[in-house]
Amino acid sequence: MSKLNDALKDTRRRVDEMLDKLLPVPTGLEKRVVEAMRYASIGGGKALRPFLLMMTASMFGVSKDDSVRVATALEMVHSYSLIHDDLPCMDDDDLRRGKPSCHKQFDEATAVLAGDGLLTRAFEILASEKTWMDPVVRCELVVALANAAGFHGMVGGQMMDLMAEADEEELSLPEIVRLQSMKTGRLLMFACEAGAILGQASFDERQALKTYASDLGLAFQITDDILDIEGSVEKVGKTLRKDVKANKATYVSVVGVDAAKAKAKELIAHAIDALTPFGERALPLKELALFILTRDH
């Protein structure tokens, strides 16, 4: 897996460079919000989503240099969602990516605005002619990202999560799967979708990637739930045992750790299977899928 680790690190470095370039600190009083945007996005996390996007695009001959702006826009949206999810009125989390979460490091108002700023900037970048020449592709990216991030996707999933916590009744397994696919899965799917859009993939290729991303997303969520139970804070870099403390219904809490691990394994096998038509070209996506199964962070 060290090859994959190197590739993830390389992606992180490229995305960080681009974030640095796309989020220049102004000189006026408003500079605080840009500092918060940078704090919450640069250097944090595994860059899974950008990696997935750039590797998918590269399967269709799109170079990393050509896809990195789109990947960076995606990372901005992911970072925005973490900032807002960590707010006291949401999941109230003080730790993120091994450091104080944005509202702890700055303050709540700045954190709300930093999230807003990152989301807005992401769309600006996707629609910019510096990102891609063909405006049809740019529009397709904006629509796909908005669909994944909005009330049909991430925003809706977070709302469901809050409702489920407030409600006394426990979610059923299909409801949990739907919630997670909206909250986490849709943005992971966008990563593959965007790669396919940039690469002008065929309908069949897109369908195959959709299957892969959908299975990967649920497996990712299951291993995330397991890490919440079995992981170490030092490695994971965020508050753990949250679900148990909140008595929250997760895939794992409903079916148990062993059955969940078996399910994750099955999903990853199915995800890898979906990549068969791409042959050798899909090697990085296969390695990523296997990494998801064995990750400790």
Added chain:
Amino acid sequence: MSKLNDALKDTRRRVDEMLDKLLPVPTGLEKRVVEAMRYASIGGGKALRPFLLMMTASMFGVSKDDSVRVATALEMVHSYSLIHDDLPCMDDDDLRRGKPSCHKQFDEATAVLAGDGLLTRAFEILASEKTWMDPVVRCELVVALANAAGFHGMVGGQMMDLMAEADEEELSLPEIVRLQSMKTGRLLMFACEAGAILGQASFDERQALKTYASDLGLAFQITDDILDIEGSVEKVGKTLRKDVKANKATYVSVVGVDAAKAKAKELIAHAIDALTPFGERALPLKELALFILTRDH
């Protein structure tokens, strides 16, 4: 002015119809966030920004039916900014558009998500082929809106405002003007800019409209400050005397009410002057400018 009032009401009705269509309530647990998005956007406010956008577009022969989706996206972004600005960690306002603000009616978490959802949906609509055929135009709209709403514009302006409140030192007049032009002016300017983009206006026409919108924006802010002092809560529909209570530096607090009124008059005259090249076609924009001067809500 009753003709203008009718035109504003007609715009409000068209935008509300479109909001109703573009924000369908889902059946799942996530429906609460869409209800909050609808609560905060449908039926509220004067629809100044959509009016400005649709009237500018119509000067170039673009029908209201063809511009209403773009106008609705703009209204979504305006509504999102009000929801987030009203949050307890921001301006902490319980009253908006004559009813409880979004976080009072729902809760803080739902309000944060509703704002996020509206902002995301707005970009989705601008980039959609249902909104406009030419993808170059759609990308131009996304970039222009993001620029007006992001850290160069509205988000940056709100950050400056919070910094100024926290800071002991008072802002200078040029700093106040810059803050207001970012916080309020840029989105009003986008209204005219979007009309010009849809209408494929020439460079000179765009410059003229920029001058108009910039002057209108500052005049709007000055009359807003004056309403905060002299207005009635029933008519204005939001908490008043806030600036005075917060000892906040505004254009009016620095130069005084009389000088501010004179400045607003001068700005409106200058704004109307900039419309000269458009002749008769600019009548609605002229009427709107005069309305800004005499408005009581």
